[in-house]
Amino acid sequence: MKRLLLLILIISCSVITAKAQFGTGGGGSTTVGKISGTLVDSVTKQPLSYASVALFRATGKAPINGVLTDDKGGFKIDGVKPGDYKIRITYVGYPEKFVGGISTTDSKPDKNLGTVLVVSSAKSLKEVQVTGTASLVENKIDKIVYNAEKDLTAAGGNATDVLQKVPLVAVDLNGNVSLRGDNNVRVLINGKPSGATSASLSDVLKTIPADQIKSIEVITSPSAKYDAEGSAGIINIITKQKNMSGVSGSVSGGIGTRQNNGNLNFNYNKNRFSLSINAGGNLTWPQTSLNTFNNDIHPEGTNLHYATSSAGQTYLKRHGGIGNVSVNYDFNAFNSIHSNIRLNQGGFDPNSTNISSFTNFNHPDSNSTYTSRGTSHNTFGGFDWNLDYTHKFKKEGHELDISTQWSHSKIVTDYMTRYTAQYPNQKNNIDGLNNEYTAQVDYTNPLTKKLKLEAGGKEIIRRINSNSDLFMPDPQNSDGFIPDALGSSTYDYNQNVTAGYSVFTITLPKGYSILAGVRDEYTTIHAVPQSLGQNLQPFDLNYNTFVPSLTLQKQISTTQTVKLAYSKRITRPSLQFLNPYVNTNNNQAATEGNPTLSPEISQTYELDYITFIGGSVLNFSAYYRHTANVIENIAVGTAANQGTLSTYQNAAENNSFGGSFFGSVSPWKPLTLRASINVYTYNPTAYAQYQQYFSQTGVYWQYSGFASAELDLKNGFIAQVFTFGSSPRRTIQGSSPSFSLLGAGIRKQFLNKKASIGINTLEPFNKYKNFNTSTQSAGLSQTSTFAFPFRSVGLTLSYSFGKVTFSNQQKKGVNNDDMKQGDQGVGGAGGAPGSR
Structure with a gap:
């Protein structure tokens, strides 16, 4: 009842505003037509390929639609209702041009402008829109957009490879994503969460082929409209689904020394019905990595002293596949329904062998050298099903969206480790199940030309459970196992989040604008951990979070913008962080959750400056972030397992100052x-x-960076080289590895750019990349190295078919960006141990 009252209170203003207008939708003409033409240079008569054409109402100041011209300068804007319009033409090296006096009617809904002459100029543009295929990186008011489909070196890779080159984003060796050095970032797919990413984000990213990614959006200061989770911000991966007219599709694939992949896209649009089908998959060749580990333990309060050292290798195979079917139907100009189902399935099978030595300085007679061999079978998969309804009112931009989503995912981890000495053999089967149900309402109303209201409410219901079936050696059979009832466990985790928000966008004189909002989220958690061998009790957590946001923007000129933003974010502890079960599956590295954890609270102040200079774009940012209740994994040496016990604690607060820069220039x-x-x-x-x-x-001081150079060699040849790197990431007890990569590629386009063939390479001068990790604390010293084979070369092919026209209509839907990243499995009690 409390959550229902909260939701009603937050969005009541939107209901009052809408009550006199909601029932008036559905009237008016449903006839739509198109506006078309061809842009050419007024002197050379050459077509202007990939110029930006924006559609305005005759007296409007904001574009309502837009397209890019094709390689012959042609453009066509579909879905135009009868009325009076003008178009704005922007192109690098040309002054902005408006063409007015464009009218369409019910009887003549189509308007062909014929040939439109555009005069070039040596002066800088008054305004440059860096959009579409003309730029790899776009700067927008609320986000940075990386157009991955223009990155030829990403072909043949996966989403992790693409994310590594996105401004402000870093991805470590294990696939963990961070934004400006903060791992608490929300990752969405087409504006929506995936049940699979909640369970195993790093693994799911490796199953998404790079060829299916259209762009990646980075939002560093989300408004109150977004879920409050994720202190660093939001990353949204947009796949190649387009609103279009006609039939089209593409096939692509690649084969290489690291990974093989194939992709299929099919799109159909007829009248008010559209269908999009996407499918893709990848398979890595078996890879062998090398590792070493050194552990020196002095348990606190004792004179005990242990040391372990090991070296070995891991043999790994990985596969993954995704599929998507999207259907949309417009009943008329005011009502539409959209449904989408996304399927994913993947897995990996590591086999490891390690030779270790154990030293007990207090009892040398117990010293030993032993070999451990581990085998593991891991699978993950599920689906996300959305059903959305949109009602548009007569007023432009006035609409109501009702969205629902069901996310289902399952993770299975089966592993076995055999030791020649020191420890008993181990076997564990873990099954995790995650069901997430969401209902969401979003309301948008431009109250006046200067004031826009956005308000809404949301309910998320999560039901997660896992079973960990542990086995111990069979005393009657040295190679067999029997169930270990005391070590086995179950974990049921229920979480509800009720949220409401209101956001106002205010346009002020002299180029000023304000985006101000408030959001309130009420979280309830009920968890039941059970194990015969441990005294575990059910626990409950309830907390309320008030989240304000404020952005002040000043348009200094048509080419310069400055923005000052404040945002508050939270990071909820995930189910694994809260589980009090002591996991001893890794003999020398036991872990324990903490059911008393509070969420992290971060507040960020950010100053941005964006400028366009000719065809170049530059962005500078400075920011300060204060984070309270920082959740850290604290490891201590123990005598119980002659190793370490790690627990999660709200251990500290952190003050971080930072600055970022990115730019794109064309000196030639x-x-x-x-x-x-x-x-x-x-x-x-x-x-x-x-x-x-x-x-x-x-x-x-920590850093991350990226640099690339792209050269158009004419005749359809394009070459690119890139490099990126990041410093070691600090924790309160040590540091994680640094990371860097060098890559290059060349591609040839033919058949009027409908087909291409390319070759890519990564790390041509180094077969292995080495990664070093250290942990230091009272009575504890750990170091490890990991060497992974990165050198690779691959061949890619692609072909596009069909003829279509595009529109910019966007569908809204559920956007659950509120769960903490880093929980790499819904399997609650156990996980495959690191082999020693």
């Missing part, structure tokens, strides 16, 4: 240079009870 017409860099500080202050465990005190 065929050459485009792009670069981005993000530098920030890590400065944790430990809460008193955890100071003894801190080894990383002081201010640490």
Whole structure:
């Protein structure tokens, strides 16, 4: 009842505004037509390929639709209702041009403007729109957009490969994504969460072929309209689904020394019905990685001393596939329904062998050298089903959206480890199931030309459970196993989130605008961990979070914009962080959750400056972020397992200052240079009870960056080279590995750009990349190295068919961006141990 009253209170203003207007939709003409033409240079008479054409109402100041011209300068804007219009033409090296006096009627809904002459100019443009296929990186008011379909070196890879080159984003060796150095980032697919990403984000990203990604959006200061989870911001992966007229499709694939993939896209649009089908998959060749591990333990309060060292290798195979079917039907100009189902399935099977030595300095007679061999079978998959309804009122931009979503995912992890000495053999089967149900209402009303209201409410219901069936050696059969009832466990986790928001966009004189909003979220958690071998009790957590947001923007000129933003975000502890079960599956690295954890609270202040200089774009940002209740994994040495026990704690607060830059310039017409860099500080202050465990005190500078060069060699040949890198990421007890990569590619387009063939390479000069990790604390010292084979070369092919026209209509839907990243499995109690 409390959550229902909260939702009603937050969105009541939207109901009052809409009550006199909701029932008036559905009237008026449903006839739509098109406006077309061809753009050519007034002197050379050459067509202007990929110019931007924006459609305005005759007296309007904001575009209502837009397209890019094709390679012959032609354009066609569909879905135009009868009325009076004008178009705006923008193109690099040409002044902005408006063409007015365009009228369409019910009897003549189509208007062909014929040939439109555009005069070039040596002066800088008053306004440049860096959009569509003309740029790899776009700067927008509320986000940065990376157009992955223009990145030829990404072909043949997966979503992880693409994310590594997105400005401000970093991806570590394990596929964990961070934004400006913060791992608490929400990752969406087509504006929606996936049940699979909630369960195993890094694995799902590796199953999405890069050829299916159209663009990636980065939102560093989300407004109150977005879910409050994710202190760093939001990353939205847009796949190649388009609103279009006609029949079209594409097939692509690649084969290489690292990964093989294939993709199919089919699109159909007839009158008010549209259908889109996408399918893709990839398969990696078996890869062998090398690892070492050193552990020195002095348990607190004792004179005990243990040490372990090991070296070995892991043999890994990985596969993945995704499929998507999207259907949309417009009943008329005011009502439409949209349904989408997305399927995913993947898995990986690592086999490891390690030779280890154990030293007990107090009892040398117990020293030993042993071999461990581990086998594991991991699968994950599920679906996301959306059903959305949109009602548009007569007023332009006035609409109501009702969205629902059911996300279902399952993860299975089966592993077995056999030891020649020191430890008993182990076997564990873990099944995890995640069901998530969401209902959402969003209301938008431009109250006046200067004031727009957005309001809505949302309910998320999560039901997660896992079973961990542990086995121990069979005393009657040295190679067999029998159930271990005391070590087995179950975990049922229920979470409800009720939210409501209101956001106002205010346009002020002299180029100022304000985006202000409030959001309130009420979270309830009920969890039941059970294990015969441990005294575990059910627990409940309830908390309310008030989230304001404010953005002030100043349009200095047509080419310069400055923005000041404030946002508040939270990071909820995930189910694994809360589970009090002591997981001893890794003999020397036990883990334990903490059911008393509070969410992290972060507040960010950001100043952005964006400028267009000719065909170049530059963006500078400075920011400060304060995070309270920082959740850290604290490891301590113990005598119980002669190793470590790690627990999650609200251990510190952190103050971080940072700055970022990215730019795109063309010093020579065929050459485009792009670069981005993000530098920030890590400065944790430990809460008193955890100071003894801190080894990383002081201010640490960290960074990540990317640079690329693209050269148009004419005759359909394009070449590109890129590199990126990041510094080690600090924690309160140590550091995670640094990461860098070098790659290059060349592609040839033919058949009027409908087909292409390319070759790519990664790390041509290094077979292995080495990664080093360290952990230091009172009575604890750990170091590890990991070498992974990155050198690869691959061949890619693609072909597009059909003839279509495009529109910019966007469908709204459920957007659950509120769960903490880093929980790599819905399997609650156990996980495959690191082999030693």
